[in-house]
Every structure is written in C-alpha cells, then in structure tokens.
Amino acid sequence: MLAQVAQFCDWLSQTPISMTFQSVVWVIPMVQSVHILAIAIVMSSVIMVDLRLMGLMGHTQSISGLARRFLPWVWWSLLVLLVTGAVLITAEPRRDLLNPVFQAKMALLVVAMAVTAIFQTTVARNMEMWDLSPQKRAGAWVTAILSLLVWTAIVGCGRWIAYVEHG
Amino acid sequence: MPVLQSFCEWLQNTAVGSFISGSTWAFPTIETIHVFALVIVVGTIAIVDLRLLSVASRNRSVSQLSNDVLPITWSAFCLAAVTGGLMFSSKAVSYLNNWPFRLKMVLLVLAGLNMVYFHFMTYRTVHKWDDAARPPSAARFAGALSLTFWIGVVVFGRWIGFTVR
Numbered sequence: 001m002l003a004q005v006a007q008f009c010d011w012l013s014q015t016p017i018s019m020t021f022q023s024v025v026w027v028i029p030m031v032q033s034v035h036i037l038a039i040a041i042v043m044s045s046v047i048m049v050d051l052r053l054m055g056l057m058g059h060t061q062s063i064s065g066l067a068r069r070f071l072p073w074v075w076w077s078l079l080v081l082l083v084t085g086a087v088l089i090t091a092e093p094r095r096d097l098l099n100p101v102f103q104a105k106m107a108l109l110v111v112a113m114a115v116t117a118i119f120q121t122t123v124a125r126n127m128e129m130w131d132l133s134p135q136k137r138a139g140a141w142v143t144a145i146l147s148l149l150v151w152t153a154i155v156g157c158g159r160w161i162a163y164v165e166h167g
Numbered sequence: 168m169p170v171l172q173s174f175c176e177w178l179q180n181t182a183v184g185s186f187i188s189g190s191t192w193a194f195p196t197i198e199t200i201h202v203f204a205l206v207i208v209v210g211t212i213a214i215v216d217l218r219l220l221s222v223a224s225r226n227r228s229v230s231q232l233s234n235d236v237l238p239i240t241w242s243a244f245c246l247a248a249v250t251g252g253l254m255f256s257s258k259a260v261s262y263l264n265n266w267p268f269r270l271k272m273v274l275l276v277l278a279g280l281n282m283v284y285f286h287f288m289t290y291r292t293v294h295k296w297d298d299a300a301r302p303p304s305a306a307r308f309a310g311a312l313s314l315t316f317w318i319g320v321v322v323f324g325r326w327i328g329f330t331v332r
Contacts, residue, residue, distance in 0.1 A: 029329050033322040036206065040321070043203075044210025047239065058235045061227070069224060155206065156199050163195040 002098070009093035021091035031087045038080040039155060045070035045077075046116075046151050053144035055137075063140075067123045074116060101164045105157035112150045119143055175259035187257035194257060197250050204247035205324070209317050211240040218302075219310030225300040230293055258331065267326035274323065278316035285309040 012018055021027045048070050051057040058066065089096045096102045178184055187193045214236050217223040224232055255262050262268045289305045296302050302310075 029326050030322070033325045036202070036321055036325060037209065037318060040206040040210035041213065042210075043206045044214060047207060047211075048214070048236070051239070057239075060231060073223075152203060155203050159199040159202050160195060 005097055006094070009097055012090060012093040015090075018090050018093070021087060028088065028091055031084045031091075035081060035084040035088070038077040038084065039158070041077040042074050042081070043151060043155065045073045046147060050144035050148050053140045064123050067120060071116065071120050078113070096161060099161055099164055099166050101157050101160045105154055105161070108150055108154045108157065112147065112154060115143065115147050115150065119147070171263060172260065175263045178256050179259040181256065183253065184256035184259065187253060194254065197253050201247055201250040201254065204243045204250060205321070207243035208240055208247055209321060211236045211243070212313060212317055216310040216314045219306045220314075221301040221307070228297045229302065229306075230297050261331050262327070265327055265331045267323040267330055271320055271323040271327065274316050274319045278313060278320065281309060281312045281316065285313075 013022075048058070049063075049066050052061070052063055052066050179188065187197065214224065215229075215233055218225070218227065218229055218232050285306070289303075289309055292303075296306065301307075
C-alpha cells in the first residue's frame with residue numbers, strides 16, 4: 001500500500017502540472033495564503049456556532065439561526081480548501097501523502113465534517129431541541145467541545161506537516 | 168535604523184530568543200498557536216467587514232454583531248501578538264531585514280488606523296444605521312479597506328516563511 005502511494009507520488013511529481021507548480025516561485029506561497037484565508041472562515045464560523053452552543057455568546061440569537069448563517073460558509077470554504085489543498089499536494093506529493101501528520105489531518109477532517117453535518121441536520125429538523133432539557137443542553141456542550149477540539153487539531157496538524165520528518 | 172538593529176541584536180540574544188532558535192520544537196509549536204490565533208482574528212474581523220459591506224448577517228444589527236464578535240477577535244489578537252513577538256525574538260535581525268515582514272507590519276498599522284478612524288468617527292452615528300441592511304458608504308469603505316489590509320497581512324505573513332534567512 002505504502003509502496004503504491006510512494007510510486008503514485010513519484011509519478012505525480014513528474015507530471016507537467018506538478019513541475020509547473022514546483023518551478024513557479026509564487027504558486028505555493030499564494031495557494032497556502034488562500035488556504036489559510038479559507039481556514040480563517042471555517043474556524044471563525046465554527047467558533048461562532050460552538051460558543052453559542054456552549055451558552056458563552058450571542059444569547060439574543062437562536063442556535064438554528066446561527067447555524068443557518070454560518071455553516072454554509074464552512075462548506076463553501078471546505079471546497080476552497082479541497083482545491084487549494086489538491087494544488088499543494090500536486091506540487092509536493094511526497095511532503096503530504098506519505099506524511100503521517102497529513103494522514104492524521106485527513107482522518108480528523110472526516111470526523112469534523114461528520115460532526116458538523118450531523119449537527120446541521122439535527123438543528124434543521126428540530127430548531128428548539130437544544131433548549132428542551134438539561135440532557136440536551138449537555139449534548140450541546142459535548143458537540144461544541146468536540147467540534148472545537150477536532151477543528152483545532154486539524155489546524156495544528158496542517159502546520160506540523162511542514163516539520164515532521166518522514167519516509 | 169541603527170537603534171532598531173541593535174535592539175534586535177539584543178533581543179535575539181536574550182534567554183527567550185536563543186531558547187526558541189536553539190530548540191527543535193519551540194518554534195513550530197509557537198507558530199501553530201500563532202496560526203490558530205490569526206485565523207480567528209482574520210475570520211472574525213471578516214464577519215464584521217462583510218456585515219458592513221452588506222454581504223452577510225444583514226438582518227443582524229451592526230452593534231450587536233460587533234459586541235458578539237469583537238471580544239473573540241481581541242482575545243485572539245493578544246495571543247497572535249504574543250506568539251508573533253516570540254517568533255520574532257528567535258531571529259529578530261533577519262525578520263527586521265525581511266521585506267515581506269516589513270510590509271506585513273505596515274499593513275497591520277494601516278489596519279489599526281482604519282479601525283481607529285472607523286471606531287471614533289464613522290461608528291459614532293451607528294444608532295442611525297445599526298439595522299440598515301446597507302450601511303452608509305463610509306462604513307462600507309471601512310469594511311472593504313479592512314478586508315484588503317487583513318488579506319494582505321496573511322499573504323505577506325505566509326511569504327515571510329519562504330523568504331526569511
């Protein structure tokens with residue numbers, strides 16, 4: 001499996017598109033900048049919803065209203081992150097695909113997307129449910145903490161890709 | 168400026184500066200916290216800017232939105248400033264002579280001036296346009312400037328990592 005991935009990396013890095021990304025000096029810094037700006041939108045949107053879920057902010061607005069306002073930004077930014085991330089992988093395949101930190105980041109991303117999607121559909125189905133009972137309020141807390149931790153870990157992994165020595 | 172130059176030489180030889188430059192894990196760790204803080208700064212500022220530009224949160228009053236968001240912005244900004252200062256101390260002379268770093272600092276000052284002007288001039292009349300989906304042109308202009316400056320801060324910030332020696 002790992003050998004195949006390594007082979008794929010070597011093939012990809014020899015393609016004309018990868019070689020263009022490698023040789024044009026501004027591609028990687030510019031694409032990383034766009035990647036960071038999209039992360040800014042995701043993290044801030046997530047924090048707005050999660051702090052409200054925890055009852056720490058924005059008591060004057062409903063959870064469902066905040067979710068409707070901010071969660072679409074998360075999904076659209078994730079699309080930008082996918083595209084810019086793909087460019088960065090194409091430019092330096094071995095740096096990412098063979099990197100255990102990158103692999104952990106992708107696994108965490110699946111968790112974060114699942115938590116967000118489940119939360120979003122739950123809120124859409126029953127707009128008041130988070131305020132119905134103490135148990136459900138506790139559920140809101142757990143959801144918010146989980147979401148904050150996983151998204152923060154994803155950002156951390158993203159930066160550490162650059163520092164981890166690997167195959 | 169020789170004063171700045173000798174300050175930077177002193178700074179990078181302090182215990183903190185030389186610890187960070189000598190450690191394998193300190194710089195990446197501080198940088199990770201910096202990234203976490205700065206994405207929150209830029210993202211939450213963008214929430215307010217996009218409201219001023221009447222792109223998003225149009226049915227929320229500007230003052231309520233600012234009151235919700237700006238405490239988060241300021242907390243994250245303090246974290247970003249502290250971690251940024253620590254990274255600077257590890258290689259102060261190199262950063263001082265790095266042009267993306269200098270441009271980033273200029274843009275930070277411009278973003279600050281724009282914010283001060285908005286807060287003390289434009290925002291004084293907020294009671295007249297607090298609920299307006301489309302704020303007055305001075306407010307929209309401040310939002311557009313702020314977005315531009317902060318995007319520039321991110322771009323030049325990232326560029327430092329590719330150019331600093």
